[in-house]
Amino acid sequence: MRLIKKLVSMARRRSPWLFHLNTGGCNGCDIEFSACLAPRYDVEQAGILLVGSPRHADILCVTGPVTRGTRAALETIYAQMPEPKVVVALGNCPATCDVFAGSPAIEGPLDRILPVDVYVPGCPPRPHDLIKGVAQAVAILADQQPRDRRIIEGVNQ
Amino acid sequence: MNIFSVLLKNLRMGPATLRFPEEVPYPKGFHGPVKIHTEKCICCGMCAYVCVSGAVRVAEHKDNCEWVYSPGLCTFCGKCVSVCPVEALHMAAKSAPSYFNTKALDEVHLVPYSPCPECGRPTPPVREVLRAKAFKGVAPNVLVKSLICQRCRQKDSQRALVSIQVKGEPPPSRSDK
Amino acid sequence: MSWEKVFFALLIFPGLLYAVPTAWLMLWLERKFRARMQGRIGPPFYQPFFDFVKLMAKRRVLRPSFDSIFMMGLPLVSVSAGLLALALLPISSDSRGFAGDLVLLVAFLEVPSLCSVLAGFASRSIFGQVGATREAILSITYNLPFLTAIVALAYSAQSLRLVDIAASPAGGVRALAVLTICLCLPVKLRINPFSVSNAEQEIYSGPATEFSGPQLAMWELAHGLEWVALTGLVVCLGLTFRTGTWIGDFAIYTSLSLVLVILLTILATGTARLKIQQAARFYWRWGMGLSLVALILGVFPDIERFIR
Numbered sequence: 001m002r003l004i005k006k007l008v009s010m011a012r013r014r015s016p017w018l019f020h021l022n023t024g025g026c027n028g029c030d031i032e033f034s035a036c037l038a039p040r041y042d043v044e045q046a047g048i049l050l051v052g053s054p055r056h057a058d059i060l061c062v063t064g065p066v067t068r069g070t071r072a073a074l075e076t077i078y079a080q081m082p083e084p085k086v087v088v089a090l091g092n093c094p095a096t097c098d099v100f101a102g103s104p105a106i107e108g109p110l111d112r113i114l115p116v117d118v119y120v121p122g123c124p125p126r127p128h129d130l131i132k133g134v135a136q137a138v139a140i141l142a143d144q145q146p147r148d149r150r151i152i153e154g155v156n157q
Numbered sequence: 158m159n160i161f162s163v164l165l166k167n168l169r170m171g172p173a174t175l176r177f178p179e180e181v182p183y184p185k186g187f188h189g190p191v192k193i194h195t196e197k198c199i200c201c202g203m204c205a206y207v208c209v210s211g212a213v214r215v216a217e218h219k220d221n222c223e224w225v226y227s228p229g230l231c232t233f234c235g236k237c238v239s240v241c242p243v244e245a246l247h248m249a250a251k252s253a254p255s256y257f258n259t260k261a262l263d264e265v266h267l268v269p270y271s272p273c274p275e276c277g278r279p280t281p282p283v284r285e286v287l288r289a290k291a292f293k294g295v296a297p298n299v300l301v302k303s304l305i306c307q308r309c310r311q312k313d314s315q316r317a318l319v320s321i322q323v324k325g326e327p328p329p330s331r332s333d334k
Numbered sequence: 335m336s337w338e339k340v341f342f343a344l345l346i347f348p349g350l351l352y353a354v355p356t357a358w359l360m361l362w363l364e365r366k367f368r369a370r371m372q373g374r375i376g377p378p379f380y381q382p383f384f385d386f387v388k389l390m391a392k393r394r395v396l397r398p399s400f401d402s403i404f405m406m407g408l409p410l411v412s413v414s415a416g417l418l419a420l421a422l423l424p425i426s427s428d429s430r431g432f433a434g435d436l437v438l439l440v441a442f443l444e445v446p447s448l449c450s451v452l453a454g455f456a457s458r459s460i461f462g463q464v465g466a467t468r469e470a471i472l473s474i475t476y477n478l479p480f481l482t483a484i485v486a487l488a489y490s491a492q493s494l495r496l497v498d499i500a501a502s503p504a505g506g507v508r509a510l511a512v513l514t515i516c517l518c519l520p521v522k523l524r525i526n527p528f529s530v531s532n533a534e535q536e537i538y539s540g541p542a543t544e545f546s547g548p549q550l551a552m553w554e555l556a557h558g559l560e561w562v563a564l565t566g567l568v569v570c571l572g573l574t575f576r577t578g579t580w581i582g583d584f585a586i587y588t589s590l591s592l593v594l595v596i597l598l599t600i601l602a603t604g605t606a607r608l609k610i611q612q613a614a615r616f617y618w619r620w621g622m623g624l625s626l627v628a629l630i631l632g633v634f635p636d637i638e639r640f641i642r
Contacts, residue, residue: 007387008387008388008391010384010387011384011385011387011388011391012388012391014378014380014381014384014388015381015384015385015388039372039373039374042369042374042375042376044365044369044374044375044376044377045374045375045376045377045378047377047378047381047384047385051539052534052535052538052539052543053461053538053539053542053543053544055543055544055545055546055550056539056545056546056550058388058392082392082393082394082546082547083392083393084392084393
């Protein structure tokens with residue numbers, strides 16, 4: 001049983017599948033994110049794959065402050081992902097809304113809506129920072145770490 | 158058949174990928190998080206004024222001023238660095254690491270006020286760089302006044318106005334204040 | 335065929351024990367080779383295995399209006415059809431087969447595609463339905479030349495046994511028929527010029543869009559087994575000789591299948607996705623043309639003799 005657990009943890013560490021969602025950002029982070037998939041960085045060497053359906057994914061990568069229009073989609077996509085799953089906030093927008101903060105069209109930041117596990121700072125972050133952030137997310141995923149942090153924090157941003 | 162020759166060329170030349178621990182070096186002039194030298198700061202608040210997203214805030218207190226910076230709100234545009242009159246700000250050469258708590262990266266720096274040479278009240282510090290820039294070619298007796306606080310400076314100029322109006326009378330000396 | 339032999343074929347070679355690692359190897363080879371041709375490093379050797387384990391260990395998302403038995407059953411049927419198809423392949427020279435096993439093999443090879451059509455419609459997702467529709471249309475399209483080529487092979491060998499076809503002399507009919515089957519491989523495997531039904535970035539993953547966790551793992555495995563079975567079919571039908579020893583047959587069969595995988599990967603990497611009309615036109619023009627020539631040559635062997 002312990003062997004199986006170890007094997008599963010190893011497998012989760014080695015094949016994290018990403019689902020990428022832009023919730024109304026400026027597309028800068030998305031461009032850096034696609035650079036990770038390109039030959040220079042090639043995240044597939046670590047088994048990371050970009051999948052098209054949230055039902056296949058382990059890691060939800062969110063870019064952009066959450067706008068009113070994308071909130072429903074974000075919640076649906078999060079609910080569709082099977083456990084275990086982690087959420088990575090790419091760039092400053094999902095963390096604090098950045099330049100969009102205070103706009104009436106913004107429902108963010110992301111941690112009002114979903115439990116966020118890792119924040120990657122930067123506007124946009126460099127591809128290497130993204131990869132490091134995803135690596136931390138993978139560590140959380142593999143060890144099934146703190147479940148208590150997943151409780152949605154209060155609306156006091 | 159052009160694409161297949163490209164594919165074969167890629168195959169022959171090998172991957173252009175960086176192996177994982179290997180990193181791309183940071184370019185020169187990389188815009189990382191903003192850093193402050195508190196001993197250079199004059200608390201003018203220009204950085205907070207030009208900041209688009211409100212990442213830099215300057216709060217003035219009684220005997221110091223608070224320079225607050227949240228990299229989470231920053232767009233790393235470098236505007237604050239370019240407008241700083243005393244070059245107290247610069248951008249880090251490396252980006253911030255990823256974090257788990259939104260408040261984790263916020264920085265608070267206190268800039269202590271220096272006492273006014275006339276009244277002794279704490280006043281925003283005036284640095285040599287600024288004096289050299291703003292008071293170039295000014296007579297030394299006026300240059301002394303660059304260090305005094307705002308209130309004392311107002312009083313000083315009022316006194317000067319009075320002395321101009323009342324002709325012949327020399328400006329009152331500082332001792333009979 | 336004795337029971338021991340059946341079980342050996344199903345469970346050991348070329349069945350479960352051989353086919354599953356080979357399926358993972360082929361899936362890895364396809365990804366790795368594509369990555370190398372694009373100038374990337376590509377996934378490590380163990381990647382498909384860990385993908386499988388990870389997907390098996392995922393928890394289920396509860397869904398209303400979702401027939402879980404049906405949804406779990408379809409990929410399982412698909413996997414077992416792949417295994418059964420593999421067990422029928424006449425790989426070594428001592429395999430005997432039985433009368434009519436060609437028909438059974440063709441049926442088994444069609445099951446994964448059928449399952450994926452059913453899964454697409456059952457998943458009630460718009461992407462799944464679009465994918466399933468495309469899969470169904472393509473299935474009609476490519477099966478016409480595929481089946482004609484099989485009929486031509488069977489006619490020229492005067493038998494419905496795979497062993498007889500594999501042992502029949504090499505000639506124009508066989509070459510043309512195997513070439514047609516090769517043409518049908520990319521669309522049966524849903525790789526690039528004909529990846530219309532599971533078009534990623536366009537309709538996500540087609541019929542598999544709504545599947546997650548163990549069900550998806552089964553789909554991946556079924557897909558890998560399809561690779562093994564179809565490349566194996568081409569190698570078995572195309573190879574005109576057998577070494578006579580078990581080890582020699584095994585080595586030649588495996589290495590030729592892997593070469594075929596590499597060739598298909600080159601094709602998949604170098605081409606872009608066609609529209610469904612273009613794919614249909616290709617198969618009905620070139621595939622049908624080739625296989626009809628093969629059929630005519632098979633039915634009237636005198637023509638081939640006359641040309642010679």
